[in-house]
Amino acid sequence: MSVIWAIIRKDFQMEFRTKESITAMWIFSLLIFVIFNFTFEISRLLLLQISGGLLWVAFIFSGMLGLNRSFQVEKENGNLRGLSLTPADPGLIYFGKFLSTTFFMLIFEALIFPLFIIFYDIQLSLVTLWIIPISILGTLGFTSLGTILSAVAIHTKQQQILLSLLLWPLITPIIIWAVKTTGDVLSGELSAAFQPVMVRMLVFDVIFTTISYLLFEYVVQE
Amino acid sequence: MTKPYKSQSFYVLAGLLLVLIPVSLYMIFQWVPPIKASNPTEATAQRIFYYHVASAWIGFFAFFIVFLGSVLYLWKKERRWENMAVASAEIGTLFMTIVLVTGPIWAKPTWGIWWTWDARLTSSLVLWLIYVAYLFLRRYLPDGTRRANLSAVVGIIGFIDVPLVWFSIRWWETQHPSAVVAGGDGSLAPEMLKTLLFCVGIFTILYLLLMQRRMQIARLEDSINRHYKEWETLS
Amino acid sequence: MSQPVIVAENLRKEFGRVVALRGVSFQVEAGAFFTIFGRNGAGKSTLLSIISGMASATDGNIRVFGEDPAERTHRHKLSVISHESFLYDNLTALENLSFYGKLYQVADLNDRMHDVLHQVGLHHRRFDLVRTFSRGMVQRLTIARAILHNPDLFLLDEPFTGLDQHATEMLIGLMEALKSQGKTILLTTHDLQIGLRLSSRFMILERQRVVETGSVEGLTEEMLRRKYFSLISSGEAGQ
Numbered sequence A: 001m002s003v004i005w006a007i008i009r010k011d012f013q014m015e016f017r018t019k020e021s022i023t024a025m026w027i028f029s030l031l032i033f034v035i036f037n038f039t040f041e042i043s044r045l046l047l048l049q050i051s052g053g054l055l056w057v058a059f060i061f062s063g064m065l066g067l068n069r070s071f072q073v074e075k076e077n078g079n080l081r082g083l084s085l086t087p088a089d090p091g092l093i094y095f096g097k098f099l100s101t102t103f104f105m106l107i108f109e110a111l112i113f114p115l116f117i118i119f120y121d122i123q124l125s126l127v128t129l130w131i132i133p134i135s136i137l138g139t140l141g142f143t144s145l146g147t148i149l150s151a152v153a154i155h156t157k158q159q160q161i162l163l164s165l166l167l168w169p170l171i172t173p174i175i176i177w178a179v180k181t182t183g184d185v186l187s188g189e190l191s192a193a194f195q196p197v198m199v200r201m202l203v204f205d206v207i208f209t210t211i212s213y214l215l216f217e218y219v220v221q222e
Numbered sequence B: 001m002t003k004p005y006k007s008q009s010f011y012v013l014a015g016l017l018l019v020l021i022p023v024s025l026y027m028i029f030q031w032v033p034p035i036k037a038s039n040p041t042e043a044t045a046q047r048i049f050y051y052h053v054a055s056a057w058i059g060f061f062a063f064f065i066v067f068l069g070s071v072l073y074l075w076k077k078e079r080r081w082e083n084m085a086v087a088s089a090e091i092g093t094l095f096m097t098i099v100l101v102t103g104p105i106w107a108k109p110t111w112g113i114w115w116t117w118d119a120r121l122t123s124s125l126v127l128w129l130i131y132v133a134y135l136f137l138r139r140y141l142p143d144g145t146r147r148a149n150l151s152a153v154v155g156i157i158g159f160i161d162v163p164l165v166w167f168s169i170r171w172w173e174t175q176h177p178s179a180v181v182a183g184g185d186g187s188l189a190p191e192m193l194k195t196l197l198f199c200v201g202i203f204t205i206l207y208l209l210l211m212q213r214r215m216q217i218a219r220l221e222d223s224i225n226r227h228y229k230e231w232e233t234l235s
Numbered sequence C: 001m002s003q004p005v006i007v008a009e010n011l012r013k014e015f016g017r018v019v020a021l022r023g024v025s026f027q028v029e030a031g032a033f034f035t036i037f038g039r040n041g042a043g044k045s046t047l048l049s050i051i052s053g054m055a056s057a058t059d060g061n062i063r064v065f066g067e068d069p070a071e072r073t074h075r076h077k078l079s080v081i082s083h084e085s086f087l088y089d090n091l092t093a094l095e096n097l098s099f100y101g102k103l104y105q106v107a108d109l110n111d112r113m114h115d116v117l118h119q120v121g122l123h124h125r126r127f128d129l130v131r132t133f134s135r136g137m138v139q140r141l142t143i144a145r146a147i148l149h150n151p152d153l154f155l156l157d158e159p160f161t162g163l164d165q166h167a168t169e170m171l172i173g174l175m176e177a178l179k180s181q182g183k184t185i186l187l188t189t190h191d192l193q194i195g196l197r198l199s200s201r202f203m204i205l206e207r208q209r210v211v212e213t214g215s216v217e218g219l220t221e222e223m224l225r226r227k228y229f230s231l232i233s234s235g236e237a238g239q
């Protein structure tokens, strides 16, 4: 437990010193919204239908920046190697990095969501609150795989391109589910599929967090 | 040490294919009655279905073998399991490529479009991307235990993702009825089913043959490396 | 009688076609200062990473504190200094130590951190980011990180890199202190003079093999130098 906490604390100390990741992610999302506005001239009705997808495109593209940044610092001075030389269980190291990237993404998502609401004039209601559990489940799915695959990609020179190649196809399910449920929430009306899909997202998160926890040991070995 | 390049099993498998592939072609083009279609091109194009589906099956099977090889490697740390996983990943990707090529050939005369985001095609594309990434990872790393470990990890995660991808995309399709173009089937005529199973059988033999060849190449590479090391030690 | 801390038998390590160790056997007794000499590519770093449990040998046997180092049971007794610092550039010296201290579950961490910072002469810079440190200061902090959890076995891979005269003396003094506390130290270096001055036993690796191992007793620098250059072939690097 103290290992997980030490890693999260360390990542936050670094981030709040430089604020590099969060700022870059936020600006990047802003850019996505702006570019989107010019590339697709669409009606308000259509926009409502695709806004869930737009939000997750912003989340995930920016999330990739955050992941790359989070593992860049573990690569710079061989830190990941240093971590695995300590008595700490590799599985706990995984959890530390996993939770710290998750928290970062959630903070960033909380910062970008109001902007999204303003830009696309989303009608708020009590249903909108469902965006919180959806973001958490979707983000956990993304970071559970993103963390272990970043640690895989870190060992190559083409770290960033390889991470994209590996991660994108694998997170297809969680993206599909997150976009669908977000679409429901933004339209203000939950469909019948809403609840089972939330359960599926949870299952996805549990599966890949467990698998990654078990496999992380092999990722840090030489 | 002096194993022949082509073992007995190679000749048996190759001989079988030599006979069975023409038989399968006969079954597909002559024996199976044409489907009821609005035009003859569509009926002919539909016959690609047998190789298309058989490739998909073998693709899945190959990815399962990647998973198996990866688990066995992490457990036993033996080179041959690594070789098995890689061989199967390459061949599985090849069969998935066949799926992705035959799909549009079938789709164009039938639906008038090359590509449709239909659940099966889309899933195949995503799976293909997963295993292409796996092969890329191996390209980017030098030979050694690290490469073996990392690719085994991706081989395991990738395969666990396969059913989730499949399931989620199917579900996604039902959410977008406009995007669905009816899949032509439902129930298969008995001749169709028999031909399909026959093709799956042939493709399994083809898979085994390719696996046997590919693993032989891996063994030869390892043996060349061993000889090289011995020679370099002496000099 | 001292127990051997490290027992290596016929270690072999391959990276695909490259062979990094070709059957290396040796023992290190508890409390020994053991120096490994060898040219670039001789296999020194590879050997240390197998001892640390980071890498696994392709063949052969390795026991550290009587166990397979890959089992991770003795990690807290072990410390590694390599060409990488393992430090975070955007943390202060103190934060870096505090982070590693927690992973090693160091008791009385606060006092210990100030102690080691004084020892390496960085106490006045403890609130500064590592990013602002010079190469030698980073190396000093690396040493502080390495001694923080008071390990029994040190694996030092060319620790003098980047240190000035003063810091080199400091590190030598520190090693002598560790030696007198009964710590086991494994050092790799190209520097015959320093190696000879510190060590009780030495080993020469050449072309990924052990070509000489012995005690430094009665050995002068001149004798060691002559031995070293007669054993290693001139010209190309070790691979």
Ligand SMILES: Nc1ncnc2c1ncn2[C@@H]1O[C@H](COP(=O)(O)OP(=O)(O)OP(=O)(O)O)[C@@H](O)[C@H]1O
Pocket (backbone or CB within 6 Å): B142, B144, C015, C018, C019, C020, C021, C038, C039, C040, C041, C042, C043, C044, C045, C046, C047, C238, C239
């Ligand atoms: N990760 C690796 N992949 C491939 N080859 C490697 C790897 N690590 C080491 N080698 C090879 O193993 C051999 C021994 O390398 P090692 O780093 O152990 O030498 P060294 O004695 O530490 O050299 P130096 O004095 O330069 O630090 C070299 O030929 C090197 O090329």
Ligand SMILES: [Mg+2]
Pocket (backbone or CB within 6 Å): C044, C045, C046, C157
């Ligand atoms: Mg070295």
